[in-house]
Amino acid sequence: xxxxxxxxxxxxxxxxxxxxxxxxxxxxxRNASRRFGFEEYDACxxxxxxxxxxxxxxxxxxxxxxxxxxxGRRIALRPEMTPSLARLVLQRQSxxxxxxxxxxxPQCFRYERMTRGRRREHFQWNADxxxxxxxxxxxxxxxLLLTAMRMMGLGPEHIRVHVNDRRLLxxxxxxxxxxxxxxxxxxxxxxxxxxxxPEELNRLLEEQGxxxxxxxxxxxxxxxxxxxxxxxxxxxxxxxxxxRTLLERLEQSGLGGYARFDITVVRGLSYYTGTVFExxxxxxxxxxxxxxxxxDSLLSTFGGQDVPAVGFGFGDVVIxxxxxxxxxxxxxxxxxxxAVIPFSQNEAPLALQIAQGLREQGRTVSTDxxxxxxKKALQRADATGALKALLLLPDEAAQGLAVLRxxxxxxxETVPLAGIMEQKAD
Amino acid sequence: xxxxxxxxxxxxxxxxxxxxxxxxxxxxxRNASRRFGFEEYDACxxxxxxxxxxxxxxxxxxxxxxxxxxxGRRIALRPEMTPSLARLVLQRQSxxxxxxxxxxxPQCFRYERMTRGRRREHFQWNADxxxxxxxxxxxxxxxLLLTAMRMMGLGPEHIRVHVNDRRLLxxxxxxxxxxxxxxxxxxxxxxxxxxxxPEELNRLLEEQGxxxxxxxxxxxxxxxxxxxxxxxxxxxxxxxxxxRTLLERLEQSGLGGYARFDITVVRGLSYYTGTVFExxxxxxxxxxxxxxxxxDSLLSTFGGQDVPAVGFGFGDVVIxxxxxxxxxxxxxxxxxxxAVIPFSQNEAPLALQIAQGLREQGRTVSTDxxxxxxKKALQRADATGALKALLLLPDEAAQGLAVLRxxxxxxxETVPLAGIMEQKAD
Numbered sequence: 085x086x087x088x089x090x091x092x093x094x095x096x097x098x099x100x101x102x103x104x105x106x107x108x109x110x111x112x113x114r115n116a117s118r119r120f121g122f123e124e125y126d127a128c129x130x131x132x133x134x135x136x137x138x139x140x141x142x143x144x145x146x147x148x149x150x151x152x153x154x155x156g157r158r159i160a161l162r163p164e165m166t167p168s169l170a171r172l173v174l175q176r177q178s179x180x181x182x183x184x185x186x187x188x189x190p191q192c193f194r195y196e197r198m199t200r201g202r203r204r205e206h207f208q209w210n211a212d213x214x215x216x217x218x219x220x221x222x223x224x225x226x227x228l229l230l231t232a233m234r235m236m237g238l239g240p241e242h243i244r245v246h247v248n249d250r251r252l253l254x255x256x257x258x259x260x261x262x263x264x265x266x267x268x269x270x271x272x273x274x275x276x277x278x279x280x281x282p283e284e285l286n287r288l289l290e291e292q293g294x295x296x297x298x299x300x301x302x303x304x305x306x307x308x309x310x311x312x313x314x315x316x317x318x319x320x321x322x323x324x325x326x327x328r329t330l331l332e333r334l335e336q337s338g339l340g341g342y343a344r345f346d347i348t349v350v351r352g353l354s355y356y357t358g359t360v361f362e363x364x365x366x367x368x369x370x371x372x373x374x375x376x377x378x379x380d381s382l383l384s385t386f387g388g389q390d391v392p393a394v395g396f397g398f399g400d401v402v403i404x405x406x407x408x409x410x411x412x413x414x415x416x417x418x419x420x421x422x423a424v425i426p427f428s429q430n431e432a433p434l435a436l437q438i439a440q441g442l443r444e445q446g447r448t449v450s451t452d453x454x455x456x457x458x459k460k461a462l463q464r465a466d467a468t469g470a471l472k473a474l475l476l477l478p479d480e481a482a483q484g485l486a487v488l489r490x491x492x493x494x495x496x497e498t499v500p501l502a503g504i505m506e507q508k509a510d
Numbered sequence: 511x512x513x514x515x516x517x518x519x520x521x522x523x524x525x526x527x528x529x530x531x532x533x534x535x536x537x538x539x540r541n542a543s544r545r546f547g548f549e550e551y552d553a554c555x556x557x558x559x560x561x562x563x564x565x566x567x568x569x570x571x572x573x574x575x576x577x578x579x580x581x582g583r584r585i586a587l588r589p590e591m592t593p594s595l596a597r598l599v600l601q602r603q604s605x606x607x608x609x610x611x612x613x614x615x616p617q618c619f620r621y622e623r624m625t626r627g628r629r630r631e632h633f634q635w636n637a638d639x640x641x642x643x644x645x646x647x648x649x650x651x652x653x654l655l656l657t658a659m660r661m662m663g664l665g666p667e668h669i670r671v672h673v674n675d676r677r678l679l680x681x682x683x684x685x686x687x688x689x690x691x692x693x694x695x696x697x698x699x700x701x702x703x704x705x706x707x708p709e710e711l712n713r714l715l716e717e718q719g720x721x722x723x724x725x726x727x728x729x730x731x732x733x734x735x736x737x738x739x740x741x742x743x744x745x746x747x748x749x750x751x752x753x754r755t756l757l758e759r760l761e762q763s764g765l766g767g768y769a770r771f772d773i774t775v776v777r778g779l780s781y782y783t784g785t786v787f788e789x790x791x792x793x794x795x796x797x798x799x800x801x802x803x804x805x806d807s808l809l810s811t812f813g814g815q816d817v818p819a820v821g822f823g824f825g826d827v828v829i830x831x832x833x834x835x836x837x838x839x840x841x842x843x844x845x846x847x848x849a850v851i852p853f854s855q856n857e858a859p860l861a862l863q864i865a866q867g868l869r870e871q872g873r874t875v876s877t878d879x880x881x882x883x884x885k886k887a888l889q890r891a892d893a894t895g896a897l898k899a900l901l902l903l904p905d906e907a908a909q910g911l912a913v914l915r916x917x918x919x920x921x922x923e924t925v926p927l928a929g930i931m932e933q934k935a936d
Contacts, residue, residue: 087560087812089601092585095554097598100612103550119869121846121876121894124529128521128631129555129617130587134513151577154621159518161556172523175515181893185876186526191555195580205554220858220879227866234870336859337866386513420547432646433762440653440763443545444660450547450611453646467607468547 094204104416106207109236109400110189113209116232117187120224122211125186127168129193133158135167135386141272142354149195149204161193164397165210166355166382173214174388182215182391185224192399203401209374212395217380219326221394222359223333225376229363229396230339236403237412239341240366243373246346247330247361250377252314252323253350259318260301263293268354270294274306275350311345323358330359355379359394365406373406374398422449423465423473423491429455431476434501438474438486441505466491474504520630530842532633535662535826536615539635542658543613546650548637551612553594555619559584561593561812567698568780575621575630587619590823591636592781592808599640600814608641608817611650618825629827635800638821643806645752647820648785649759651802655789655822656765662829663838665767666792669799672772673756673787676803678740678749679776685744686727689719694780696720700732701776737771749784756785781805785820791832799832800824848875849891849899849917855881857902860927864900864912867931892917900930 091097098106117124136145149161162168165188173180193205211228213221226245233243250271257267273288280288289299308314311331315324327345334343351360358378365371376396383391407413422442426435432453439449450468452461458475465473475487480498488504489496517523524532543550562571576586588594591614599606614636621630637654639647652671659669676697683693699714706714715725734740737757741750753771760769777786784804791797802822809817833839848868852861858879865875876894878887884901891899901913906924914930915922 087597088558089597089812091554091597092556092558092583093581095556097554097601098552099598099602100549100551103552106552107550115872118845119872119874121874123526123844124533125526126524126529126532128517128523130518130521130631132514132518149579151579153575153577154623155519157518171513171515171517172525175523176525181890183880197580205556216879218855218858218879220862220877223862224877227862227869231866231869333859333862337862339866386515418549419544429644432644433759436646436649436653436759436763440657440765443653443657446541446545448545448547451646451650453642453644454609464607 092204094202096203096205100418101416104418105404105413106400108414108416109404110207110209112232112235113187113189113398116228116235117209117211119231120185120211120228122185122187122228125169125172125188126190127162127165127172127188129161129191130159131162131168131171133160135171136160136163138354139268141269143272143276143352144194147194147196149193161205162190163194164192164353165190165208166212166353166379166395166397167386169210169212169214169395170382170386170388173391174383174386177383177388177391183221184212184214186214187211207400209398209400210395211398212393214393214395215391216394217392219330219333219359221392222330222361222378223337225394225396226334226343226361227337227339229374229376229398230342232398233342233363236407238407238410242366242406242410243342243363244366245334245339245343245361245363246349247327247343247359248346248349249323249327249359250350250356251358252321252327252347255318255321255323256302256305256314260294260298260305262298262302266292271350272352272354274348275352277348277350306348308347314347326359349375351375351377353379355382355385357381361396363398367409371402371406373402418469419448420450420468420470421447421472423452423461423468423470424449424476425452425458425461425465425473426476427455427458427478427481430478431481434481435476438476438501438504445505462489462491518630520628522629522631526844527842530844531830531839532826534840534842535830536633536635538658538661539613539615539824542654542661543635543637545657546611546637546654548611548613548654551595551598551614552616553588553591553598553614555587555617556585557588557594557597559586561597562586562589564780565694567695569698569702569778570620573620573622575619587631588616589620590618590779591616591634592638592779592805592821592823593812595636595638595640595821596808596812596814599817600809600812603809603814603817609647610638610640612640613637633826635824635826636821637824638819640819640821641817642820643818645756645759645785647818648756648787648804649763651820651822652760652769652787653763653765655800655802655824656768658824659768659789662833664833664836668792668832668836669768669789670792671760671765671769671787671789672775673753673769673785674772674775675749675753675785676776676782677784678747678753678773681744681747681749682728682731682740686720686724686731688724688728692718697776698778698780700774701778703774703776732774734773740773752785775801777801777803779805781808781811783807787822793835797828797832799828844895845874846876846894846896847873847898849878849887849894849896850875850902851878851884851887851891851899852902853881853884853904856904857907860907861902864902864927864930871931888915888917 144163356377357380360377362375363373380392473489782803783806786803788801789799806818899915
């Protein structure tokens with residue numbers, strides 16, 4: 085039998101080199117989350133399809149990776165984590181103490197029929213604050229996000245947080261007299277702005293009841309660069325006041341350099357109700373790295389009570405591309421303290437004993453039972469990143485001795501086997 | 511809309527309490543793997559169904575969680591990790607340096623039509639040594655396994671490693687003249703021994719060409735308790751010599767107390783070719799906790815060259831049950847150094863600044879923007895496991911001061927805000 089060695093179309097393999105990088109990223113996400121007092125949770129990658137069925141035509145639900153299981157159930161590989169989070173919260177709504185600050189690093193899937201090299205899975209850091217109506221939730225979420233960015237070496241010269249508010253977009257759509265029942269669908273269309281042609285955009289907006297004149301007025305708003313411009317046209321409203329405070333408070337927290345108002349930020353998910361934000365490459369590409377916002381009604385759409393919530397999703401693919409482009413990817417070598425190398429099968433049991441003793445102390449130890457020439461074995465030890473090689477040679481071993489080689493300085497010393505366990509860690 | 515809040519049948523949710531326990535277990539697995547010089551890898555939970563199609567009727571492939579994707583591909587949620595590992599190794603066989611020592615903690619799935627509360631997914635630590643023909647590979651794998659067990663507090667009084675060899679079973683089946691082409695299928699049947707009735711077992715063996723007399727002779731062998739008994743009946747053979755050395759070397763490594771020869775260990779996977787082992791509860795239940803063995807032909811069945819390999823799979827469900835039964839589950843509290851509590855919205859920006867400053871130092875800090883009564887806020891801080899509460903009160907804040915409360919001793923001191931960052935970590 086000969087089988088395909090490729091991973092399933094659109095999925096990724098993680099060889100040890102790739103995995104070290106993935107773990108480096110996940111560790112930053114976990115570490116930042118813990119500093120902010122977020123607790124980790126998880127749910128299964130399989131969910132009922134019904135969890136993702138929404139009316140507004142979100143891209144994410146249009147590209148659902150779904151199937152029927154052998155029991156006839158409609159199952160989806162989760163496209164995003166927030167509905168699972170909502171499900172968990174609703175399941176224990178009466179016993180949980182709010183606000184919750186939870187995070188997770190789920191793998192998420194999508195299925196497009198016409199995939200041109202686009203991935204069908206990625207990992208996505210999710211952090212959410214549930215049960216905190218105050219804008220402090222937005223500030224905590226944004227601070228968490230930016231702390232993680234800083235831990236990756238990204239400053240305001242590399243990335244920007246573009247903030248907006250769904251209520252502002254609602255006010256503008258009201259102002260241009262777009263049909264109120266279509267606001268959500270219009271926003272989902274607006275989010276596709278950069279991905280489709282202006283003609284296609286106009287056609288989709290027209291389908292949602294926007295006349296060419298209304299679309300022109302909408303575009304005038306979308307070209308505005310400051311809150312003051314919007315204020316002058318629209319008049320004072322809740323969303324403008326809220327955005328103003330948010331930007332002020334980011335300034336007070338020392339994060340002002342990252343933040344800017346951006347009326348074009350919509351986000352593609354239909355459940356956002358207030359603040360929306362997106363982190364973008366500050367360079368020419370302007371690619372979106374991650375985003376999120378406030379969603380105060382998601383839980384009630386699932387049959388629960390309204391619970392205020394703020395959260396974001398941060399995928400692993402674009403950020404690693406950006407860090408690579410900026411030369412900010414870390415050099416991650418294997419970490420190994422000792423390579424224990426027996427000369428022949430005779431020294432193998434001794435090698436095992438010594439390795440076991442060191443490992444019980446918590447040291448990292450590789451063993452090489454290939455019995456190849458010492459020069460080859462040392463090359464291999466070097467390639468595996470070992471700091472020290474412990475050579476077990478027949479004559480020395482008979483006298484209770486071993487040769488300890490420092491792989492960096494290439495110096496050797498003869499040490500008593502009994503003293504190996506007392507070797508200080510570097 | 512009201513949706514089901516339950517996870518998909520047979521899958522699990524991990525609330526923060528569950529997740530802390532899962533992370534504790536995964537950390538032990540990762541930490542033990544690293545001490546032994548194993549490198550982490552991963553592959554996607556989706557694989558082509560063909561990867562699991564085998565002839566011998568393994569239970570694992572009979573319970574495949576498979577489906578057709580929208581592009582008509584036959585996809586499976588992986589039931590086990592070894593075929594993915596084989597795929598990864600074969601893909602880069604010419605560029606990888608052997609032996610490989612790799613580990614992973616994949617989620618694995620199965621689908622039975624008649625599931626009586628049985629789970630459809632679990633996480634399974636996999637560690638494999640690929641390209642090491644020497645028995646040292648078995649010893650390294652078993653030492654790794656037992657080191658992880660010890661890290662969980664499990665000694666020889668709790669668990670035992672039962673070792674056997676597929677070549678011994680082959681020799682016995684030859685000895686009783688079972689049809690050679692059915693050996694593998696007979697072993698898969700033998701592995702079901704404890705799960706089906708003796709009558710059913712006899713019927714299945716008969717289907718594989720074993721007469722009642724042959725089955726009786728097989729049962730005589732399976733009742734033997736020592737290698738010497740088997741030797742007396744069967745005569746010296748490679749498998750007996752190999753098992754003898756393996757047990758001796760485990761003794762030399764100080765792991766003899768855990769190990770015993772057990773002729774009934776078969777393992778259900780058809781690809782094992784040599785040593786097989788199973789860790790079992792040493793108590794009355796004898797439940798199998800994990801297992802593995804040598805599989806020297808798996809890669810060639812996938813179309814590559816023969817590559818010697820040894821590995822094991824260690825699931826998260828049974829071990830946590832056992833640890834719970836033994837009272838060995840750890841008490842895992844939330845870890846949080848500071849709870850920062852502003853008295854009102856006026857102190858909120860200050861709270862954010864101080865929290866941000868501490869977090870940038872790597873400290874873990876929660877914030878409480880609920881502005882409830884201090885007594886309530888302190889109760890909440892206590893419930894979240896905070897060691898210290900930092901109270902930001904109007905009068906004190908105006909003087910650049912805050913109240914720092916030690917949550918254990920319930921003592922308070924007034925400290926300058928400027929000095930908070932210099933607070934020593936506990």
